[in-house]
Amino acid sequence: MSKLKILILILPFFLGCIGLEKREGVRLGRISTEPCVRILLGDGGDIQSDGNIYIHKGSKVYKLSSGTIQVKDGKIYRDGQKVFDITSSIRVTFGNKSFGYNGLLYWGEVILTNSLIINKIPIESYLYSVVACEFECGEIEAIKAGACAARTYTLRHLKLDNDYDLVATEADQVYRGVNSETKNSRSVCDKTRGLVCVYRGKLIDARYSSTCGGRTADSKDVFGKGEPYLRSRSCNYCKISPHYSWAYKYSKQNFRELVQDRIKCLKGKDPGQVRGVKIKKRDKSGRVKEVIVEAKNGRFTINGEDIRKLFDLKSRYFDIKSRGDRIYIEGKGWGHGVGMCSWGAIGMAKKGKGFKEILRYYYQETSVKKLY
Ligand SMILES: [Zn+2]
Numbered sequence: 001m002s003k004l005k006i007l008i009l010i011l012p013f014f015l016g017c018i019g020l021e022k023r024e025g026v027r028l029g030r031i032s033t034e035p036c037v038r039i040l041l042g043d044g045g046d047i048q049s050d051g052n053i054y055i056h057k058g059s060k061v062y063k064l065s066s067g068t069i070q071v072k073d074g075k076i077y078r079d080g081q082k083v084f085d086i087t088s089s090i091r092v093t094f095g096n097k098s099f100g101y102n103g104l105l106y107w108g109e110v111i112l113t114n115s116l117i118i119n120k121i122p123i124e125s126y127l128y129s130v131v132a133c134e135f136e137c138g139e140i141e142a143i144k145a146g147a148c149a150a151r152t153y154t155l156r157h158l159k160l161d162n163d164y165d166l167v168a169t170e171a172d173q174v175y176r177g178v179n180s181e182t183k184n185s186r187s188v189c190d191k192t193r194g195l196v197c198v199y200r201g202k203l204i205d206a207r208y209s210s211t212c213g214g215r216t217a218d219s220k221d222v223f224g225k226g227e228p229y230l231r232s233r234s235c236n237y238c239k240i241s242p243h244y245s246w247a248y249k250y251s252k253q254n255f256r257e258l259v260q261d262r263i264k265c266l267k268g269k270d271p272g273q274v275r276g277v278k279i280k281k282r283d284k285s286g287r288v289k290e291v292i293v294e295a296k297n298g299r300f301t302i303n304g305e306d307i308r309k310l311f312d313l314k315s316r317y318f319d320i321k322s323r324g325d326r327i328y329i330e331g332k333g334w335g336h337g338v339g340m341c342s343w344g345a346i347g348m349a350k351k352g353k354g355f356k357e358i359l360r361y362y363y364q365e366t367s368v369k370k371l372y
């Protein structure tokens with residue numbers, strides 16, 4: 001089934017079942033086939049296969065024997081010789097075999113767009129890896145919650161107007177192909193096959209991160225768009241996380257020099273010697289929004305995210321404290337903090353909560369539906 005047809009079929013989820021949404025008890029539509037997702041793996045490089053390599057160009061299919069093809073500057077090479085120009089995009093398939101790229105093995109097929117290497121794969125096969133990379137732990141109900149969240153996130157982020165849907169890193173969801181899959185991740189995906197989180201008939205934007213540190217963040221404060229089901233709420237379940245609290249120590253001089261350098265980069269102006277750094281504003285959840293820097297040449301404002309990057313902090317949920325000739329940055333949690341707290345989900349599962357209850361806790365007023 002083409003991607004367009006699938007999107008048309010699941011469009012009611014995106015649009016909230018236009019006209020039907022307000023009717024009580026209406027059953028959401030289901031689709032018969034699981035959709036595919038397109039993940040950007042990289043730009044150019046070698047693709048290897050143990051089986052035949054099939055290049056689909058227009059209505060023709062060219063068969064190459066097993067081995068390696070090189071993708072570079074919008075062209076496909078074999079043993080250093082150009083074999084194809086990639087005019088718009090080209091499909092490459094591998095029979096029923098996996099293919100290798102950048103040291104990892106993947107299922108599915110490849111779409112080459114210019115030199116972009118895009119892996120097209122049915123969602124459930126993609127989730128076998130994502131669930132293992134993002135949610136592997138000893139608590140099955142937490143992994144199930146993770147599988148539903150990752151599936152929902154994927155479906156919600158399918159894009160008609162882009163060459164690919166998601167990237168393979170934590171900017172979307174970590175995806176590392178066949179060898180990252182585990183027995184647990186496969187069995188949990190199979191058990192929750194097609195289950196998604198919905199709010200008033202729409203697929204939700206199922207954000208999640210490692211550890212909220214005691215309170216989840218509001219999506220408006222992080223992604224600029226508020227969602228009723230992604231409001232900040234307390235979480236007493238992630239205290240078991242190794243990232244629940246953390247601290248970094250700097251000498252005063254080192255700390256001030258780092259801040260001075262960062263302002264120089266950010267504002268294009270040397271602030272001179274830094275005299276003090278103070279947290280000025282926090283968001284509703286307590287995460288740092290603005291920091292004021294008093295320096296020789298004036299007063300400067302830096303946003304919390306820039307400070308987080310500057311000191312490579314795990315989150316914006318921190319305090320800056322001065323003791324003697326040291327500066328301490330003491331913080332909580334890891335990640336943006338919006339939506340499901342993965343360590344909180346583990347904590348809830350340890351207390352006997354089921355995956356639906358976990359999902360409802362972090363995605364408020366939502367329910368779980370079977371899409372396919
Ligand atoms: Zn938490």
